[in-house]
Amino acid sequence: xxxxMNMFLLGAAEHHTGLNTGDIIFQLLIFVILLALLRKFAxxxxxxxxxxxxxxxANEIEQAEKHHQEAKKLAEEQRAFMKQSRQEAQALIENAxxxxxEQKEQIIAAAREEAERLKEAAKKEIEREKExxxxxxxxxxxxxxxxxxxxxxxxxxxxxxxxxxxxxxxxEVGEGR
Amino acid sequence: MEHKAPIVEWLGxxxxxxxxxxxxxxxxxxxxxxxxxxxxxQLRPRGMQNFLEWVFDFVRGIINSTMDWQTGGRFLTLGVTxxxxxxxxxxxxxxxxxxxxxTLWWKSPTADPTITLTLAVMIVGLTxxxxxxxxxxxxxxxDYLRPMAFLFPLKIIEEFSxxxxxGLRLYGNIFAGExxxxxxAGLATNGGVFxxxxxxxxMMVWQAFxxxxxxxxxxxxxxxxxxxxxxxxxxxx
Numbered sequence: 001x002x003x004x005m006n007m008f009l010l011g012a013a014e015h016h017t018g019l020n021t022g023d024i025i026f027q028l029l030i031f032v033i034l035l036a037l038l039r040k041f042a043x044x045x046x047x048x049x050x051x052x053x054x055x056x057x058a059n060e061i062e063q064a065e066k067h068h069q070e071a072k073k074l075a076e077e078q079r080a081f082m083k084q085s086r087q088e089a090q091a092l093i094e095n096a097x098x099x100x101x102e103q104k105e106q107i108i109a110a111a112r113e114e115a116e117r118l119k120e121a122a123k124k125e126i127e128r129e130k131e132x133x134x135x136x137x138x139x140x141x142x143x144x145x146x147x148x149x150x151x152x153x154x155x156x157x158x159x160x161x162x163x164x165x166x167x168x169x170x171x172e173v174g175e176g177r
Numbered sequence: 178m179e180h181k182a183p184i185v186e187w188l189g190x191x192x193x194x195x196x197x198x199x200x201x202x203x204x205x206x207x208x209x210x211x212x213x214x215x216x217x218x219q220l221r222p223r224g225m226q227n228f229l230e231w232v233f234d235f236v237r238g239i240i241n242s243t244m245d246w247q248t249g250g251r252f253l254t255l256g257v258t259x260x261x262x263x264x265x266x267x268x269x270x271x272x273x274x275x276x277x278x279x280t281l282w283w284k285s286p287t288a289d290p291t292i293t294l295t296l297a298v299m300i301v302g303l304t305x306x307x308x309x310x311x312x313x314x315x316x317x318x319x320d321y322l323r324p325m326a327f328l329f330p331l332k333i334i335e336e337f338s339x340x341x342x343x344g345l346r347l348y349g350n351i352f353a354g355e356x357x358x359x360x361x362a363g364l365a366t367n368g369g370v371f372x373x374x375x376x377x378x379x380m381m382v383w384q385a386f387x388x389x390x391x392x393x394x395x396x397x398x399x400x401x402x403x404x405x406x407x408x409x410x411x412x413x414x
Contacts, residue, residue, distance in 0.1 A: 019191065019291075020184075020191045020192065020193045020196065020291045021190045021191055022186075022187065022190035022191050022192035022193075022197075023191075023192060023193050023196045023197065023289070023291045023292065023295070024291060024295045025190065026192070026196070026197055026200065027196070027200055027286075027291070027292050027295040027296070028295060028299060030200050030201060030204050031204075031258075031262065031296070031299065033204070034204045034207060034208060034258060034262065035254065035255065035258045037208060038207070038208065038211050038254065038257075038258055039254050041211075041212060041215070042208075042211035042212055042214070042215040042229075043211070043215075043233075043253075043254045043257060043258075045215055045218055046214075046215045046218065046226070046229060046230070046233070047233070047253070047254075048218075049218045049219070049220065050230065050233065052220065053220050056220060
């Protein structure tokens with residue numbers, strides 16, 4: 001069978017012009033068919049997925065950039081917040097100190113005032129006591145001297161004259177003191 | 178090393194059945210690789226998907242080096258298909274060739290000028306098509322008179338020489354590689370023990386080199402495709 005085929009082929013080759021027109025057409029046809037099939041079944045989907053990947057990656061990069069930006073913003077906010085709270089704490093401490101100072105001043109002033117008042121009261125008391133004592137003494141001295149004088153002079157002087165005399169005398173004593 | 182080609186005629190067209198077979202197999206392999214790589218697509222690529230995405234990035238690099246992505250983006254699938262197709266085609270002839278009698282059946286399809294020139298004509302045709310489509314007939318026509326009007330004949334010749342070199346470069350490289358592989362294989366099978374020993378090392382070296390050449394040619398073909406395309410498509414040239 002092989003040989004007979006060869007014979008057939010050789011027979012055909014005898015009036016072969018040299019240009020394989022059939023080959024040309026077949027080659028063109030099969031290449032175009034191959035191209036079309038590949039494009040439909042293999043390359044189309046592959047390019048689709050490559051495109052998809054490209055988009056995916058671009059998306060991811062964008063997302064990452066966005067996240068980065070957000071994190072940066074957040075950190076900035078946090079920093080500002082921290083600064084603010086530190087300032088607030090400082091202010092609070094300052095206030096407390098001022099308040100303490102004020103209270104101290106107040107307490108000291110109140111204490112001083114109280115002391116002054118007490119001193120004043122004590123002084124007044126002393127003054128009054130002294131006056132009382134002087135009055136009591138004066139009375140005592142008067143009656144005593146009357147007693148003595150009446151005893152000494154008996155009836156030579158009236159009681160009024162005697163009181164006058166004693167008053168003068170006491171005046172002298174008060175001035176001399 | 179004369180081989181007969183399995184030629185048949187049908188409907189007034191001449192077919193080289195070996196070419197038909199090999200282009201079909203090449204297309205099948207490319208298709209299977211692509212489908213296997215994209216069977217379970219994931220956002221985080223794994224295994225084969227990584228490989229295909231690497232190919233895409235590679236071709237994207239080629240396109241970006243010749244034109245801006247705005248106009249070049251539409252040629253990405255064309256470029257990937259081209260580079261994979263030509264690479265697989267180049268590799269197919271390397272491990273072995275299959276012969277029935279005198280007729281060569283299994284070989285690189287790119288070791289046939291008909292195939293490579295067909296590809297080249299298709300590419301150049303596409304560049305003209307996109308040139309007209311993207312720049313309009315007037316701009317496209319005026320490009321033939323740039324930079325100087327008297328260069329017009331050269332511009333016409335350039336189109337044909339581009340096509341020829343694009344196709345024949347690929348064909349020549351791969352065909353030469355296969356011829357030498359065939360010679361070495363002949364030496365190994367016909368030269369007895371010493372022949373086999375003597376052929377083994379050069380064969381390995383040459384196969385390694387052919388793999389290299391196959392990669393380079395696939396890259397060059399795709400690169401030149403994009404260069405010609407950029408010539409026709411980009412605005413400032």
